[in-house]
Amino acid sequence: MRRPKATPKGRKRKATPKEEGSSSGGSKSSNELPKESKATTRGKRIKAPKTEPEFFPEKRNLEDLWEAAFPVGTEWENMDKIQEISWNFSNLEKAFEEGGELCGKKVYVFGCTEAQLLDVKNEQKIVLIPIVVAVVSPIPPSDKIGIKSVQRETEEIIPMKAMKMAWVPYIPLEDRHSQVDRLKTQIFTLACTQRRSALKHLKIERVKQYDYCLPYFQPLKADEDEDDTVVNIMFPLEPPVVCDFDWELDDLEEFTDELIKEEALPNDQKDAFKEYVKEQVREQKRAQRQVKEARKKAIEDMDPETRAAFENMRFYKFYPVQTPDTPDISNVKVPYINRYYGKAHFVM
Secondary structure, three states: OOOOOOOOOOOOOOOOHHHHHHHOOOOOOHHHOOHHHHHHOOOOOOOOOOOOOOOOOOOOOOOOHHHHOOEOOOOHHHHHHHHHOOOOOHHHHHHHOOOOOOOOOOEEEEEEEEEEEEEOOOOEEEEEEEEEEEEEOOOOOOOEEEEOOOOOOOOEEEEHHHHOEEEEEOOOHHHOOOOHHHOOOOEEEEEEOOOHHHHHHOOHHHHHHHHOEEEOOOOOOOOOOOOOOEEEEEEOOOOOEEEEEEOOOOOHHHHHHHHHHOOOOOHHHHHHHHHHHHHHHHHHHHHHHHHHHHHHHHHHHOOHHHHHHHHOOEEEEEOOOOOOOOOOOOOOOOOEEEOOOEEOOEEO
């Protein structure tokens, strides 16, 4: 058996931790520390302050219907201006509810805008008012778009698809979790799939076409303004000569001399102005004749069911409802829709 090494004389052996614990008299191991000492080594729990739950207003079933209807003829750069004001179309929504004017009916909806000078928070501003037109009809009112403006010399009637537009079914919010092909929607909106981000790649003339678009409609009856004898004149000078000429009531020679007398037209432009007016009159007469011929042919080609649908179509024009956050538009409401649809049967 080996003997333990002897400790050298004059040196003391270092005690082991176990030996220190047993010989320290009043000291205790860490496992024997009082409970209150352990508590001081842990962080205190802090109760989170109670917060009231935040509630968001529940979305209405047809809340975005007015936004789904593409605002035809609105300049692309002005699209965002529509959203500058919190417009409310609860009147449109209520029209589709039970007891409403459009409840249970097949309806085709398109949008447009009207620029008006309004009081906005005590400041006069040009405001772009969104408008919604609802056409009650068992068939689409048209699959064409008209392109016409004062700046354009000719009028074009082209298929909607040429402008990436089409009638598409509108799905109410409560039905959007369902399979679309199983739904029998009664509401269709005029939609446009042209992406704004892609406009920079298009020619300026193509982009401008969208600015001059109007939903097209071929009525069976002549509009009261169809045989209008007044032409809008914009003679190209700097500044241009802008006026209205009535070929039945105005004498062209006297009309021109009056403009020269008022210094609205230079004397050396007299003959050129008269030729310009004559051409505008010929163009309007030709356009009126074409409209009448097109209507006659359209009526002849219609089957009885389609003709009955056109005869019974009704147009509803919806303006936004008045709210504390919107300017007063009560004095600017008019039944006129556009040159093709004429006037609405009902203004809401």
